[in-house]
Amino acid sequence: MSASFFVRCLVLLAGLWLLGGCQPQEAPPLDQQLYVWQRQWTEAHEDALAQTRSDFSTLRVLALQAFPGAGWSRARIDPALLKRDGRPLIAVIRLDGQLKQLDHAEVRTQILNVLTDWQAQGLTLAGVEIDHDAGNARLPAYREFLVDLRSVLPASLKLSITALPAWLDSSTLPALLAVVDSSVLQVHAVSDPEQGLFDPKQAKQWAERWSRITPHPYYLALPAYGVALLPNADGVPTVESEVPIEGAGLRRELLADPQQLSRLAAQLRAEPPAHLAGLIWFRLPLKGDRRAWSLATLRAVARGDALNSQLTLNLANTDGLYDIAVNNTGNLDSAWPERVTLAVSHCDGADAVGGYTLQQSPEQLTFTRLKEGRLPAGAARVVGWARCTFIDQGGSHVYP
Numbered sequence: 001m002s003a004s005f006f007v008r009c010l011v012l013l014a015g016l017w018l019l020g021g022c023q024p025q026e027a028p029p030l031d032q033q034l035y036v037w038q039r040q041w042t043e044a045h046e047d048a049l050a051q052t053r054s055d056f057s058t059l060r061v062l063a064l065q066a067f068p069g070a071g072w073s074r075a076r077i078d079p080a081l082l083k084r085d086g087r088p089l090i091a092v093i094r095l096d097g098q099l100k101q102l103d104h105a106e107v108r109t110q111i112l113n114v115l116t117d118w119q120a121q122g123l124t125l126a127g128v129e130i131d132h133d134a135g136n137a138r139l140p141a142y143r144e145f146l147v148d149l150r151s152v153l154p155a156s157l158k159l160s161i162t163a164l165p166a167w168l169d170s171s172t173l174p175a176l177l178a179v180v181d182s183s184v185l186q187v188h189a190v191s192d193p194e195q196g197l198f199d200p201k202q203a204k205q206w207a208e209r210w211s212r213i214t215p216h217p218y219y220l221a222l223p224a225y226g227v228a229l230l231p232n233a234d235g236v237p238t239v240e241s242e243v244p245i246e247g248a249g250l251r252r253e254l255l256a257d258p259q260q261l262s263r264l265a266a267q268l269r270a271e272p273p274a275h276l277a278g279l280i281w282f283r284l285p286l287k288g289d290r291r292a293w294s295l296a297t298l299r300a301v302a303r304g305d306a307l308n309s310q311l312t313l314n315l316a317n318t319d320g321l322y323d324i325a326v327n328n329t330g331n332l333d334s335a336w337p338e339r340v341t342l343a344v345s346h347c348d349g350a351d352a353v354g355g356y357t358l359q360q361s362p363e364q365l366t367f368t369r370l371k372e373g374r375l376p377a378g379a380a381r382v383v384g385w386a387r388c389t390f391i392d393q394g395g396s397h398v399y400p
Contacts, residue, residue, distance in 0.1 A: 031277055032302050033057055033059070035221070035281065035282045035283045036284045037282065059089055065093075083121075089123060091115065092129045095107065104148050107145070111128065127157050136172070160180055161176075161184070163186065168210065180216070184218065188203075196254060197227065198222075198256050200261070211275050224298050226256065262304070294376035309334035325380045328377050332377055333374055334374070336355065342366075346388060347362075348387045350365055365386055
């Protein structure tokens with residue numbers, strides 16, 4: 001082998017190495033986590049947790065709340081279910097922003113008692129998250145509280161905070177973020193609810209600004225739910241979320257748009273801002289939760305799957321008595337269909353149910369929606385019944 005041949009080989013290998021080094025490196029996939037925010041757990045939690053295990057790495061579980069006048073309230077969790085689930089747990093402590101001040105000793109005691117009780121029930125915690133919507137003027141005092149809390153927490157527990165975009169305008173923010181292990185920037189329901197729950201363009205801008213300030217990993221808290229606005233005499237609407245509010249006038253429903261969130265998540269996965277560690281979805285949906293996305297939709301958005309609703313007619317016939325329903329066999333929650341028409345013959349009786357009205361002729365039944373509603377992915381909605389000799393399913397139609 002000649003010296004010149006050996007040199008040429010070295011040059012070639014070096015060039016290949018340099019070319020390889022110039023290839024863009026794939027960013028690590030964004031972690032996906034889930035808030036479990038119910039104050040009282042039910043049997044529905046078991047199925048919901050089981051269905052989310054493959055898509056969400058960590059559970060951030062509401063543990064304790066403090067409100068002005070109402071005092072302290074613990075969430076009634078199912079420790080055995082959480083232990084079987086096996087995912088890392090972060091206990092979330094909600095300290096209402098309207099509290100006049102944080103009594104350090106009292107808050108420390110309450111938090112440590114909850115942590116001790118959870119550990120005594122066999123739960124191993126990965127961290128503690130403090131959810132406190134402090135105004136900018138109170139951020140220096142909030143930082144002092146966090147320093148004090150960090151000093152009494154076990155070294156094995158990571159300390160994180162829920163954070164507001166409004167804090168971006170505070171000169172105290174860098175010092176505040178320096179004392180916690182991570183932060184969760186809440187980019188939903190942060191301004192006037194009349195403007196909607198979520199603005200994806202604004203959320204992305206906030207995330208990019210946050211990335212330039214925090215020295216630690218941070219997460220984005222994203223909405224997978226809706227609320228209703230109830231009118232008030234003072235003109236400022238009351239917000240109804242998980243817990244119904246008695247009385248009070250016409251509700252205006254607001255719902256985070258899965259398509260919007262899916263596009264934003266795709267953008268963040270493709271070009272994550274510096275320090276962005278993952279996305280946390282609010283909240284775990286339970287069966288019958290009318291103001292949360294269905295599990296099917298939440299999982300599809302988290303995975304980045306293509307979203308679609310597929311409304312199909314379902315006729316259950318028992319001796320000529322048909323129950324008429326619409327199924328959503330897609331992965332995207334849908335509005336109730338505007339109209340369902342059935343080609344029929346020889347009907348002795350028919351009626352609409354569940355928010356629909358019926359127009360009938362000898363050859364056709366038409367079920368028309370009277371009010372708005374949502375048909376979750378994987379669910380069905382009965383719109384009426386009919387006793388007929390024959391219904392031609394091929395000649396019947398569902399109109400979204």
